[in-house]
Amino acid sequence: MTDLYQAQRAMRNMRRAAMQRGVIAILDIGTSKIACLILRFDGVQGFGDETVGPMAGQSSFRVIGAATTRSRGVRFGEISVMAETERAVRTAVQAAQKMANVRVDHVIACFSGAEPRSYGLAGEIELEDSVVTEQDVARVLAACDVPDIGQGREVLHAQPVNFALDHRSGLGDPRGQIGNRLATDMHLLSIDGTVVQNILHCIQRCDLELAGMASSAYVSGISSLVEDEQELGAACIDMGGGSSGISIFIKKHMIYADAVRMGGDHVTSDISKGLMVPMAVAERIKTKHGGVHATGMDDREMIEVGGDSGDWEKDRRQISRTELIGIMRPRVEEILEEVRERLDAAGFDSLPSQQIVLTGGASQIPGLDGLASRILGQRVRLGRPLRVQGLPQAATGAAFSSAVGLCLFAAHPQDEWWDFEIPTERYPARSLKRVVKWFKDNW
Amino acid sequence: MQPLSARRPALRVDPAPTKWAYRMQRLWLTPVFRTLFRVGLPAFVLVSVAGVFLADPARRAAISGGIAGVREQFQNRPEFMVRLVSVVGASPELADAVRARLALTLPLSSFDIDLTAVRARIQDLDAVARADLMVRSGGVLEVAITERVPALLWRTETGIEMLDADGHRVASLAARTDRPDLPIIAGEGADSAAAEALALLAAAAPILPRLRGLVRVGDRRWDVVLDRNQRILLPEEKPIAAIERLIALHQAGDLLGRDILAVDLRTDHRPVLRLAPFALNQLRQSQGIDTSGSQL
Incomplete structure (x- = not known):
C-alpha cells in the first residue's frame, strides 16, 4: 500500500508537471472502445467581466485532439491481451496526436474493471493545540484504521469525505478552526493490483507516462451528474461494454463505487448465441433495432438477420423485433437487478435524494429508462456528459461520459489522501521537518 | 483462445500503427526535432556543400577572378571610358602644365580615375587657385581651373x-x-x-x-x-x-x-x-x- 501511496504521489507530481507544460492526454480504456482526448491547459480565460465566472472551471482547458478506436484485448474492463491493447492504445493516441498536432507524453487513464471495492474509514485524533493545522489534517488521515483490503489489492482512491471537529460535522475544510477532537471519514476504493500493473505496463510500452489513474465509475459520475445531484445524493450507473460501474455521490464526494461485471457486450453475445449470428452482426442488429419494451408494432417489424453460409434457408432468416427484445430484455434486467443489489448493499435507500443516472454506451438502448425505473426506483434519468470546450460532436454521447469526466478530473482533481502532507511522525528519523517540529513543541 | 505463437494471416490490414511508425510520428511532433529537421538540416547541408566547394583554393580563385572579370568588363564599357581632357579657364601655358600634371594615360575608365587625388594634384600647382573636375558625357574629363591672379x-x-x-x-x-x-x-x-x-x-x-x-x-x-x-x-x-x-x-x-x-x-x-x-x-x-x- 505504501508503494502505491508513493506511486500516487509521483503521479500527482507528474500531472502537475504535465499541466505546467500545458498538454495532457486522457485515455479511457474500455471494453468496447478506447478513447483518447488531448487537453490543452491555457490557464483561466476570463470574459473580462467579473460577474461571469469561468464555467465550472471548464474554461481552463480545451480538447484539441480526440480519437476513438475499437478496443482490442480488453475484457470486463481489464487487459487480457497486452499486445492487442497496446496496439489499440497506439492507434487512439496516434490519431489524437495527429488531430492535435502536438506530442503528448503524459496520460491519465481510467478503466472500469479490476473489481473495485469501497471502504468507509474513520479516524479521530485529539488536537495538540486547539487550532487545526495542515499537520493535524495529515495526522487524522493517518489515524484512519485501514481495513484488510485483501492480498494483491491496491488503493485507487482515498478521499476524505467529511471532517468533524468536536460535535460539529460536515466540515469541508477544518484548517484554522478551533476544537479539541478532529475526526474524519474517508472513502477508500481498492482495486486489483495486477490490473493496475498491466495498464501501467501497457502505457509504458506506448512510450507514454501515466500521470494519474481513476475509476471510470467515479469519473462518469463527475461528468454526468449535475451539481445538485452530486450535492444531494445520486447514483451514476455507467453501463459500459464489459462492465457496469456504479458510483454514489453525496455532498460532492463519491462515497461508494462498485462494478457489475456485465455490460453491453453480454447483450450482444446473447443475441449472437440466440440468433446464431456472428458477434459483429449481433452488434449491428442490437444497435439498429435493439430495445427493451415490446409493443404490438414490434411483432410486424421484421429484421433481416442475414448470413453468408451459402444455405438459403439460413441466410434468409428473418426475426421480429419482439424476438430481439425478448433476447435482450432478460440480460438488461439481469444487469439492472445486479446493480439494484449493489445499491441496496451500499445503503442507497437511506440517502436523502435517490436520483439514479444511467450513462455509458449501453444506456442508449431505447426504453432503458422505463425498464430501469421499474427495477431501480422512480427517479431514473439518462445522463449525458457535460459539454467541454473543443469536444467534437461525435464524442459528446453517453458513451464518452467517462472520458469527459476524466478531463474534469484532470483539471480539478479532488483532494486525495496523498495530496496532504505526510505527518511528521511518519517522516524518517533524520528529517528536517522532525527537527522543526521538535523546536515547535519545546519552545 | 486465439493462437499465441503464430499470427494468423491477416485478412484486413491492422489499423494500428507499427511501433516504429508510432515512434516516428511522435518524434516528428517534437518541436525541437521538427525545427532541427526543417531548418537545421537544410542549413547544415547548404553550409557544408558551400564549405566543401570553397575548400579548394583554385575554385576560390576562379570565383574571385570571375567576379573581377565581370567587374572589369562592366567598367571598361565604352560609355564609361574617358578619352579627352578639356581644361577650361586656364591660360595656354597653365593648361599645358595641368595636362602634364594629370598624368593620365587615356583612354581610361572613369571608374579607374581617382578624381579626388587628381584634383589634389592639380591644386598643388601654384598657379591654380581651385580646380573642379567633372566627367562629362561623351568621355570628356572637364577640368575647370580658377587661376591665381x-x-x-x-x-x-x-x-x-x-x-x-x-x-x-x-x-x-x-x-x-x-x-x-x-x-x-x-x-x-x-x-x-x-x-x-x-x-x-x-x-x-x-x-x-x-x-x-x-x-x-x-x-x-x-x-x-x-x-x-x-x-x-x-x-x-x-x-x-x-x-x-x-x-x-x-x-x-x-x-x-x-x-x-x-x-x-x-x-x-x-x-x-x-x-x-x-x-x-x-x-x-x-x-x-x-x-x-x-x-x-
Whole structure:
C-alpha cells in the first residue's frame, strides 16, 4: 500500500508537471472502445467581466485532439491481451496526436474493471493545540484504521469525505478552526493490483507516462451528474461494454463505487448465441433495432438477420423485433437487478435524494429508462456528459461520459489522501521537518 | 483462445500503427526535432556543400577572378571610358602644365580615375587657385581651373616671384620690366604679409608715383621706400594709420619733398625725421651752431 501511496504521489507530481507544460492526454480504456482526448491547459480565460465566472472551471482547458478506436484485448474492463491493447492504445493516441498536432507524453487513464471495492474509514485524533493545522489534517488521515483490503489489492482512491471537529460535522475544510477532537471519514476504493500493473505496463510500452489513474465509475459520475445531484445524493450507473460501474455521490464526494461485471457486450453475445449470428452482426442488429419494451408494432417489424453460409434457408432468416427484445430484455434486467443489489448493499435507500443516472454506451438502448425505473426506483434519468470546450460532436454521447469526466478530473482533481502532507511522525528519523517540529513543541 | 505463437494471416490490414511508425510520428511532433529537421538540416547541408566547394583554393580563385572579370568588363564599357581632357579657364601655358600634371594615360575608365587625388594634384600647382573636375558625357574629363591672379612682385635673393593677394606664389618672373604694373615688395616673410602690403599700398595712393616698393624688416614691420632713397619706417602695430598720418603731414607741409633721408614713424606719438647731411648743416648754421671740423 505504501508503494502505491508513493506511486500516487509521483503521479500527482507528474500531472502537475504535465499541466505546467500545458498538454495532457486522457485515455479511457474500455471494453468496447478506447478513447483518447488531448487537453490543452491555457490557464483561466476570463470574459473580462467579473460577474461571469469561468464555467465550472471548464474554461481552463480545451480538447484539441480526440480519437476513438475499437478496443482490442480488453475484457470486463481489464487487459487480457497486452499486445492487442497496446496496439489499440497506439492507434487512439496516434490519431489524437495527429488531430492535435502536438506530442503528448503524459496520460491519465481510467478503466472500469479490476473489481473495485469501497471502504468507509474513520479516524479521530485529539488536537495538540486547539487550532487545526495542515499537520493535524495529515495526522487524522493517518489515524484512519485501514481495513484488510485483501492480498494483491491496491488503493485507487482515498478521499476524505467529511471532517468533524468536536460535535460539529460536515466540515469541508477544518484548517484554522478551533476544537479539541478532529475526526474524519474517508472513502477508500481498492482495486486489483495486477490490473493496475498491466495498464501501467501497457502505457509504458506506448512510450507514454501515466500521470494519474481513476475509476471510470467515479469519473462518469463527475461528468454526468449535475451539481445538485452530486450535492444531494445520486447514483451514476455507467453501463459500459464489459462492465457496469456504479458510483454514489453525496455532498460532492463519491462515497461508494462498485462494478457489475456485465455490460453491453453480454447483450450482444446473447443475441449472437440466440440468433446464431456472428458477434459483429449481433452488434449491428442490437444497435439498429435493439430495445427493451415490446409493443404490438414490434411483432410486424421484421429484421433481416442475414448470413453468408451459402444455405438459403439460413441466410434468409428473418426475426421480429419482439424476438430481439425478448433476447435482450432478460440480460438488461439481469444487469439492472445486479446493480439494484449493489445499491441496496451500499445503503442507497437511506440517502436523502435517490436520483439514479444511467450513462455509458449501453444506456442508449431505447426504453432503458422505463425498464430501469421499474427495477431501480422512480427517479431514473439518462445522463449525458457535460459539454467541454473543443469536444467534437461525435464524442459528446453517453458513451464518452467517462472520458469527459476524466478531463474534469484532470483539471480539478479532488483532494486525495496523498495530496496532504505526510505527518511528521511518519517522516524518517533524520528529517528536517522532525527537527522543526521538535523546536515547535519545546519552545 | 486465439493462437499465441503464430499470427494468423491477416485478412484486413491492422489499423494500428507499427511501433516504429508510432515512434516516428511522435518524434516528428517534437518541436525541437521538427525545427532541427526543417531548418537545421537544410542549413547544415547548404553550409557544408558551400564549405566543401570553397575548400579548394583554385575554385576560390576562379570565383574571385570571375567576379573581377565581370567587374572589369562592366567598367571598361565604352560609355564609361574617358578619352579627352578639356581644361577650361586656364591660360595656354597653365593648361599645358595641368595636362602634364594629370598624368593620365587615356583612354581610361572613369571608374579607374581617382578624381579626388587628381584634383589634389592639380591644386598643388601654384598657379591654380581651385580646380573642379567633372566627367562629362561623351568621355570628356572637364577640368575647370580658377587661376591665381598675381597682385604683387616679391623680390628675393634668387629672383622675382609673383604673388597673389593672399601671398601665395603664382609664378616666377624673369625681369621686373615684364610686369611693371605690379608693386614690388622685398624682405624675408614678405609673402606671408602680402595682404597687409596691399592695404599699405592702397593707403599710400597719394605718394604712389614716388613709391618704389615695400621692404619687410625682420619679418615684423614694413619700410616704405620712395625714390631718392627716402624711407618711411612704419610701426609694427597699425601701420595703415601711421602712413595715413604721414600723408596728411606731407600734404600739409610737403614733408617728403624736403631733403629728408627717412621718416621714422615707429613711435606713433613722436615721428622722427632724419635729414640729409646738407640739410642738417644748413639747419645748424641757421641756428648758429658751427660744426665745421666736427664729425657730427
